[in-house]
Amino acid sequence: MxxxxxxxxxxxxxxxxxxxxxxxxxxxxxxxxxxxxxxxxxxxxxxxxxxxxxxxxxxxxxxxxxxxxxxxxxxxxxxxxxxxxxxxxxxxxxxxxxxxxxxxxxxxxxxxxxxxxxxxxxxxxxxxxxxxxxxxxxxxxxxxASVQQLRVPYRIGYTALAAFRFVPRFGYELDVIRQAHRVRGSHGGRGPVAAVRRWVGYIVPLLAGAIRHAERVALAMDARAFGAHPDRTERHLVxxxxxxxxxxxxxxxxxxxxxxxxxxxxxx
Incomplete structure (x- = not known):
């Protein structure tokens, strides 16, 4: 991970x-x-x-x-x-x-x-x-802290936080895709041309995984009534x-x- x-x-x-x-x-x-x-x-x-x-x-x-x-x-x-x-x-x-x-x-x-x-x-x-x-x-x-002290709307703060958390998720999914390609022998050889082909092969499954992850996050936020009220109860206070x-x-x-x-x- x-x-x-x-x-x-x-x-x-x-x-x-x-x-x-x-x-x-x-x-x-x-x-x-x-x-x-x-x-x-x-x-x-x-x-x-x-x-x-x-x-x-x-x-x-x-x-x-x-x-x-x-x-x-x-x-x-x-x-x-x-x-x-x-x-x-x-x-x-x-x-x-x-x-x-x-x-x-x-x-x-x-x-x-x-x-x-x-x-x-x-x-x-x-x-x-x-x-x-x-x-x-x-x-x-x-x-x-920004939401509690600076009164930043939580819709903005936590939406940005959810977007930033996509970055480590993309890294994990890219690593999984690489390992799957190696297991199947789809490394494509060596050299710059082979590297470009490998990266092109990563794009489609990576985008598919990103869309699935975005759907899960959206469903989870809807299930918790995110954005339905002007404020929300904080579990962790700063x-x-x-x-x-x-x-x-x-x-x-x-x-x-x-x-x-x-x-x-x-x-x-």
Missing amino acids: PVDPYAALRPASPIRFLYGINPLAKLLAPLPAMALLVFVRDITTPLVFVALTYLVLLVGVSFTRRLAALLLLVPVAAVVMGLGFAIWTDSSGVNQSIVLWQIGGWTMYGGAMLVGLATGARVAAIVSLALIVGLSTTGPDLVR PFRTRDVVFIVVFLAVSTVVFAATFPWVLA
């Missing part, structure tokens, strides 16, 4: 405090910092937010292979993007006092490299802040408590201190 991103989280230690925070609090707390990071131009501010986010994640969520992979992937991707942005940067608008390397008539200046790495660090900081809610929240809890307010206030305060200390709106 493929990993269901909307499955319930496993029980974690009470020290992992992010699992007990309301999803909306984890979404709203880093949102101002993410918006302001779009407009910064230095490299210090994004790096500070990356370090701050890593500290929150290492303390607030369970340490798993996926977390370790993401913590390693974000800085690597930032460096790769930084090099790409440095190559694309117009050299006429940067500091040309430092020459890193020169290939023919093209020169990589230190100013262009600094601009590229700052851009990559900015993207890494925004992605890292988004991981706070992404690694500690499930889809159902986010929908429940309350907005004092700890959520404290988390938002502390995170906003720390973000304000970082921006005030670095003041990144002046080019270094």
Whole structure:
């Protein structure tokens, strides 16, 4: 079975405090910092937010292979993007006092490299802040919080949740179809042409399975009188408590201190 991103989280230690925070609090707390990071131009501010986010994640969520992979992937991707942005940067608008390397008539200046790495660090900081809610929240809890606190109509929230749950279902059915083709010897050989033929053979049974699954979901929702009333009784409540307010206030305060200390709106 493929990993269901909307499955319930496993029980974690009470020290992992992010699992007990309301999803909306984890979404709203880093949102101002993410918006302001779009407009910064230095490299210090994004790096500070990356370090701050890593500290929150290492303390607030369970340490798993996926977390370790993401913590390693974000800085690597930032460096790769930084090099790409440095190559694309117009050299006429940067500091040309430092020459890193020169290939023919093209020169990589230190100013262009600094601009590229700052851009990559900015993207890494925004992605890292988004991981706070992404690694500690499930889809159902986010929908429940949106319905209960933001008054989003449950017809919209739970319909979107049902649609998103189609993704792991499609992965499971595709795996079953592949195994059935292998058992019957319908692999079609090797090479790009054979691969295209195999994928074409997957389309019809996959669409048929999707239609059957959609019909079952629609019948199940109708049987439960989904949409018949303006509101519905929630079995699982996601309350907005004092700890959520404290988390938002502390995170906003720390973000304000970082921006005030670095003041990144002046080019270094």
